[in-house]
Amino acid sequence: MxxxxxxxLDERFRTAAADExxxxxxxxxxxxxxxxxxxxxxxxxxxxxxxxxxxxERELELLARLYGPRVLRASRPVERLRLELGEYLDGRRRHxxxxxxxxxMPEFNRRVLARLARVEYGSTTTYGALATEVGHARAARxxxxxxxxxxxxxxxxxxxxxxxxxxxVGYGGGLDRKEQLLRLEGALL
Amino acid sequence: MPxxxxxxxxxxxxxxxxxxxxxxxxxxxxxxxDAFQETFLRALRAYPRLEHGEHLRAWVLTIAxxxxxxxxxxxxxxxxxxxxxxxxxxxxxxxxxxxxxxxxPKERAAVVLRYGYDLGYDDIGAALGSTEEAARQAASxxxxxxxxxxx
Numbered sequence: 001m002x003x004x005x006x007x008x009l010d011e012r013f014r015t016a017a018a019d020e021x022x023x024x025x026x027x028x029x030x031x032x033x034x035x036x037x038x039x040x041x042x043x044x045x046x047x048x049x050x051x052x053x054x055x056x057e058r059e060l061e062l063l064a065r066l067y068g069p070r071v072l073r074a075s076r077p078v079e080r081l082r083l084e085l086g087e088y089l090d091g092r093r094r095h096x097x098x099x100x101x102x103x104x105m106p107e108f109n110r111r112v113l114a115r116l117a118r119v120e121y122g123s124t125t126t127y128g129a130l131a132t133e134v135g136h137a138r139a140a141r142x143x144x145x146x147x148x149x150x151x152x153x154x155x156x157x158x159x160x161x162x163x164x165x166x167x168x169v170g171y172g173g174g175l176d177r178k179e180q181l182l183r184l185e186g187a188l189l
Numbered sequence: 190m191p192x193x194x195x196x197x198x199x200x201x202x203x204x205x206x207x208x209x210x211x212x213x214x215x216x217x218x219x220x221x222x223d224a225f226q227e228t229f230l231r232a233l234r235a236y237p238r239l240e241h242g243e244h245l246r247a248w249v250l251t252i253a254x255x256x257x258x259x260x261x262x263x264x265x266x267x268x269x270x271x272x273x274x275x276x277x278x279x280x281x282x283x284x285x286x287x288x289x290x291x292x293x294p295k296e297r298a299a300v301v302l303r304y305g306y307d308l309g310y311d312d313i314g315a316a317l318g319s320t321e322e323a324a325r326q327a328a329s330x331x332x333x334x335x336x337x338x339x340x
Contacts (some may be wrong), residue, residue, distance in 0.1 A: 005209050005225075013226045022233045023197075060196040069195040070236055 009016035014074040025069030026077035029054060034089050035177050039076050043067055046099035047081055047162055050152045066104040085154065091184060094121040100152045108134075112146040117162045120183040126164050140164075160187070191241035200236075201229060204249050211250060216256045224260060228253045244315030247308060250318040254302065289335070296331030303328045 018026050019032040025048060027041040039059050041049030048067060051059055063071045075082075080098060087093035100117070102110045111134050119125050127140040127147070136142070147158040154174060161179040171178035182188045194200075208228055212221035231252050239248075289297045295317060302313045303324075314324035 005205055009222055009225060013229055016226055016230060017233055022230065041235070060198055064194075064196040068237060069194045069196055070233055072198050072233075088277075128340075174248065185330065 011075075014072060015076050016062075017072055018074040018173045022070060023072050023074065023077070024070040025049070026074040027061045028073055028075050028078045028082070029056065029062065030085070033085065033115075033157070035173070035180060038085070040081055040085070041071075041099045042077050042081060042098075043103075045103065046101035047152050047155055048101040050154055052177065053155070059141070063103060081155075088154065089184070091187060096155045098155060100156055102151070105151065108142070109146045109149065112143055113150065113156050116150075116156050116158060116161065119157055121157075122187050124160045124162050124187055127161055127169070128164055130161060142160075144170070154181070157181075160185075191243045194239045194242045195235055195245075196237070197233060199233075200242075200249075204246060205229070207213045208245070208253050211253055212257065216260060220260060224253065224256045227256050231256070244312060247312030247316045250308065250312075251298075251302065252284055254305070255307055258301075289331070292334060293333050297326035298336065299324050300331040300335070 017023055023042065025041045025043055027039060027049065030038045030040060036053060037050040039049065039054035039056065040047070041063055043061075049059070049063060060071050084093060084098055085097050088096070100113070102113055105113065112130060115130055115133050117130075127143045128137070131137055131139040131143045147161055148170065150156055150158045150172065150175075153159065157177045159171060168175055168178050168182075179188065195203075207224050209252065210222060212224045212228070213314075215221075216224055232249055239245075264331075289300050292300065298317055299313055302308045302316060303310070308316070310324045310328070311321045313328070314321040317324060317327070
């Protein structure tokens with residue numbers, strides 16, 4: 001068969017599409033990280049999506065709805081994020097230089113997530129403390145919901161937010177992963 | 190309700206093999222590869238303006254068809270003319286392209302898509318942003334006009 005699509009031709013198109021700035025979201029699946037498979041998505045404004053154990057079908061629909069239908073797998077635009085995640089998971093990076101793209105989030109979520117971004121590597125805070133810091137002292141539960149819907153976990157470190165009693169409470173990627181990330185940072189033990 | 194526009198990844202995966210075969214048959218392997226990339230880049234540029242996800246196959250084949258026509262037109266002056274009397278085994282659209290140059294655009298598109306690419310009238314209607322019946326009428330009006338011009 002002379003006209004099957006070669007991987008090189010496929011890759012060439014995907015790269016050209018990204019280079020010409022024609023994508024609403026470029027995404028890729030990082031299949032084997034120490035915390036399992038991750039789907040990562042970036043826009044021209046930053047990182048818009050990190051999902052544990054992704055179901056691509058569902059993820060693509062969601063990304064298209066939030067950012068526009070030109071959602072395409074393309075490795076080059078996510079390269080920087082891939083490197084930074086690799087370094088972080090390897091214990092060689094404490095802070096992400098990539099920017100999150102939170103356009104699609106409601107105002108309250110953006111405020112809480114902006115405050116979350118300042119919680120330092122290796123430390124933890126509580127849902128109640130974050131709520132107080134954004135001026136809604138009694139909104140700990142709402143803050144918990146914002147954490148649960150954090151579109152870019154790891155880069156925005158919702159794993160550093162725990163219950164008032166010190167219990168881990170919950171994590172979108174599962175409690176095992178929350179513990180794994182906190183151990184990595186030396187915040188547990 | 191018409192189908193929603195799918196994420197581009199789905200659209201691309203669903204049609205890329207057929208688009209490359211289509212281009213390969215008409216342009217040969219090497220030129221088909223450039224035309225393949227151009228087809229999907231054009232589709233990507235137009236994608237945000239799609240209002241629904243119906244007839245996307247006909248849509249992308251129409252884009253590919255236009256790129257084939259551009260390519261052939263661009264190269265024709267440099268190609269040797271076939272000797273008179275040889276059987277032209279080239280694809281049908283190559284015969285149609287110069288013949289249909291003077292038709293009104295809609296009739297020309299309908300004739301080329303129908304007889305050059307063998308698309309059904311429903312797909313042609315979708316590709317032209319009108320109906321199956323309108324596509325049928327445009328194609329037959331085009332053919333009538335061609336007959337008149339030839340005589």
